[in-house]
Amino acid sequence: MAASHVDLAPLLLELEAERALSETIRARAKEVDAVQRQITASLNRVHSTPAAQVTPLVLSLAPLFDQLRQRIRDVVEVVPDNQFWKWNDCWSFTLQRANYCGALACFLTTGTLVTKDQSLHFLGLSSDAASTSRLTLTTEEYLHSIISLINDFSRLAVNAVTMNDYATPLRLSDFVKDLSAGFAMLNLKNDSLRKRFDGIKYDVKKIEEVVYDISLRGLLKDRSPEWDHMGLGVEVDEQTRSQIWGVITGEAGAGAGAATAMGATQKRAVGSGAEEQAMTM
Numbered sequence: 001m002a003a004s005h006v007d008l009a010p011l012l013l014e015l016e017a018e019r020a021l022s023e024t025i026r027a028r029a030k031e032v033d034a035v036q037r038q039i040t041a042s043l044n045r046v047h048s049t050p051a052a053q054v055t056p057l058v059l060s061l062a063p064l065f066d067q068l069r070q071r072i073r074d075v076v077e078v079v080p081d082n083q084f085w086k087w088n089d090c091w092s093f094t095l096q097r098a099n100y101c102g103a104l105a106c107f108l109t110t111g112t113l114v115t116k117d118q119s120l121h122f123l124g125l126s127s128d129a130a131s132t133s134r135l136t137l138t139t140e141e142y143l144h145s146i147i148s149l150i151n152d153f154s155r156l157a158v159n160a161v162t163m164n165d166y167a168t169p170l171r172l173s174d175f176v177k178d179l180s181a182g183f184a185m186l187n188l189k190n191d192s193l194r195k196r197f198d199g200i201k202y203d204v205k206k207i208e209e210v211v212y213d214i215s216l217r218g219l220l221k222d223r224s225p226e227w228d229h230m231g232l233g234v235e236v237d238e239q240t241r242s243q244i245w246g247v248i249t250g251e252a253g254a255g256a257g258a259a260t261a262m263g264a265t266q267k268r269a270v271g272s273g274a275e276e277q278a279m280t281m
Helices: 009-048 051-059 062-078 084-090 092-110 116-123 139-162 167-184 192-198 200-216 225-229 238-248 256-280
Strands: none
Touching (some): 009 051, 009 062, 009 084, 009 092, 009 139, 051 092, 062 092, 062 116, 084 092, 092 116, 092 139, 092 238, 116 139, 139 192, 139 200, 167 200, 167 225, 192 200
């Protein structure tokens, strides 16, 4: 009997190696997801926290943000070069949710929308070619996370009113309308992103209904310029924004930058708290 010239042994070894790599990547992606869930649960407390205490709450999560970046770096270490798209499904949804946390933290503490470059910074990802060939935040994932932010704002507007905070719904309404207009400029195809964008109008409507309701009840009649410094998402000056972002991204660490940011926000919180108390009297 002639000897077989077919030898599949090398392919078996390749298959086993790929399976092992898949298990490693998925296991590390689950670790990212676990930290992301911790952060999400902690940020969920903003729905029942007075506006004056929200920025200190967000800044207190800095160690978890650092842990998130470390877990993401652990994934990057095991992904082979130029295989981003092969393994992207392992972490795509988790990365969307993680960036949603960064976007929410950015808005709550600085009153601004996180950019895609800032998102990469928050997640500890580099924009160089060598790193993006392994793991990066795609534009679609970034947009998905922003839509998640909008979805959360409709709930936040309702909960703010229950705490006698009438400035937040007004600010959220303007912010979400601007975002909705921005999304409308994009030529989105008929995919999951387009379907989620189509749902934004319901969040816009819900927030508008909250604003209409508090206006109808005469709760906006005492509105004054001081309201610009009250509630959630108050836009801060460039220096404070830089200090806060340094804490969130881990650049400030436990040093003077973090202490300065905390001091500035606490000072603003005291003033805001007094104004909000006066508004409800």
